[in-house]
Amino acid sequence: MTPIFPAKAGHSVRILQLCRAIKALGHELTFIHVASKLDTQKPDIASHVAFFGERHFLHLDNGPRQARFAFWLRGKLRRRWRKILRGFGHDHSHYSGLDENWRNPWSHQLRAMDRRFDTVVVEYAFNSRALDAFPASTRKLLDTHDAFADRHRPFVARGFRKGYWVSLTPQDENQGLRRADAVIAIQAQEAEHFREQLAQYEVSERNPEIAVVSHYIGLDQPLPDHGVDHAALYLGTNMLSNQISLRQFLEHVLPRVVSSIPDFRLRLAGSICNWAPDIPNVEKLGFVDDLRAAFARSPLSVNPTIAGTGINIKLLDAMGAGVPTISTVTGVRGLGGEFNNGLLVVADHDHAAFADHIIRLSKDAGLRRSLGLAAFADAQRWNERQLAALDHCLRGDALTDTAPGHVARWRDRTPPPFPTAT
Template identity: 35%
Template structure:
């Protein structure tokens, strides 16, 4: 592999179909980055990768076609109208009576349009896939197109059981997809193998589904970007536009940045990604916008900050920062799923602790250099472990 890690190839290569409602390009959000990394990793391991893109969001289809050539299949897609049988309507009424927040949940197939089944079946008839990987459990119905001779995989990305509760606890309106434990289990059981993004989620998925569950963390290109010179005071926050990131930005701007600038008046906060769209011009904040290559942002920074206050799943921002060899300060929520001994980054859950960690790195070039080195070493080991796990799933050698 060119930009991940070389590992020994074993067993026969497989013909794999990845079914995704999310485009791989442009890489403006963490889920897109993950799917693209999986595609590249599988290709580099010698597998024949095909991608069926269900157009639930706009993407750079020319870039996807350049990557995959004739193995890229964009499929028109519309979200279906929600329908319920009489039994389901009665169940919904009962569950809603017992728990008023139940109204924020969806059934596992509410976003899957059965129209796509015939198109996916046609692709299988033409190409006879050895394995199929569906991105997100709420598109798992696509696995019904494949018989027992095909290895069926769900790449989960996140836990969706009661996800709405995370938002409600923070006083925010739930967004995107949330379901019940029973419904998520139903989707997962359609797979032979469930892929989790971190070990804590692996244990949960294994418990509710009874399926073989394997952790494949976020795969990251190793691109050391730390400036490694005299102490500096440029913080960087990379984020797309969603409620979890917006909350982190509020925390950063209102409570952390003022403490940092009180001790380092020259400190600047660099913002990269669509998060810039919701930030007014203000002193000490530089909006870089959406960049064609995030290395351009990392190269300007002295420390990366990930001040997430809630959310589930592995925080892709943190592992990407480590892969760029960047000193990192994160909250406990911002560093979930990344465990290392001794610690390879600094943490802080209160504004004071977070700001103190940032100031320590900015004032201590030796500490920054050590964190940068340890980050790169960790990211290389991380990639090797998770690429090997991915290859073992596909080749059936796990």
């Protein structure tokens, strides 16, 4: 349901890089798009056709008028019922049904396709019903992006009744996971969460393999010039978790930095600019086509994340550009200690320490460059690990040791280099 052109958000960037990696591994790739209200991005059709080829970019329609009306009516009744439950403070009002946004005509069109695939990858657990449309001989993978079981609860605990997007019961999420032969988590902690959840709820003899294939990093060359002082970049989409995190930064960290460096500039990039207030020392860049150019103007990345799940793509983007990052502990979740050589990490609410690191690095181009080169080297090793793990998932082959500190390798072959296109 997520188009990869334009790649304006973290989930579309992940899928784009996943597609590039699959093609780099030598596979013929077909992209099938469905227009779901869960993702409002409109696809750039011409760019998709140019990337995949006309025969390999397909779109599923929503079926005849009668089917569309029935789908709309069911959704309207569900929303009204949940509004009533929410008025009584009922926790169940926050849950979505696993398949409630999947349309039956899509399954019919997938079954009627006149081509066969060795492997099918479905994005998100709540789209997992697509897997049932393919024969048992097809290897079925589910790219989860996130854990959606009870996803609303940390948001509600903070006083937010919206912003969590989709929340499933653990039983429903398990049902979606079990439709796949292998489940792809984006970080080790979520992989372990899925294993524990599958074992805890509705124990089944058929549980999928759980693998970790994180986000890929668009690599070119590390930033050659770190000479711009007194500036930092925050990159993010207009999500509630980013709003929470940036608000804390603007209220508690930025004033400390400005008191020491009056001309300091915090530059914001991405759709978070649509939410951010207009205040001194903050410059809104909006959506940027060339992220390297934005980092060249602000060769220091800040990642003050205190809410959300998954792994921070903004962190990986900075690594791929060869730019150091100052981050909270929550902001580096899922990265692993062996990939933090270009980072400075502080406790989630240690505003003084965060500000001190910004002040020190924004005045020292040499330190920024040395940390940036370390970050870029980590990015190269990171991509090699993800490519090996992806090949394992696509083929179902056994891997050698993938413990922390080791890069997964094929037993019989060496992985090809990851594509360098950004």
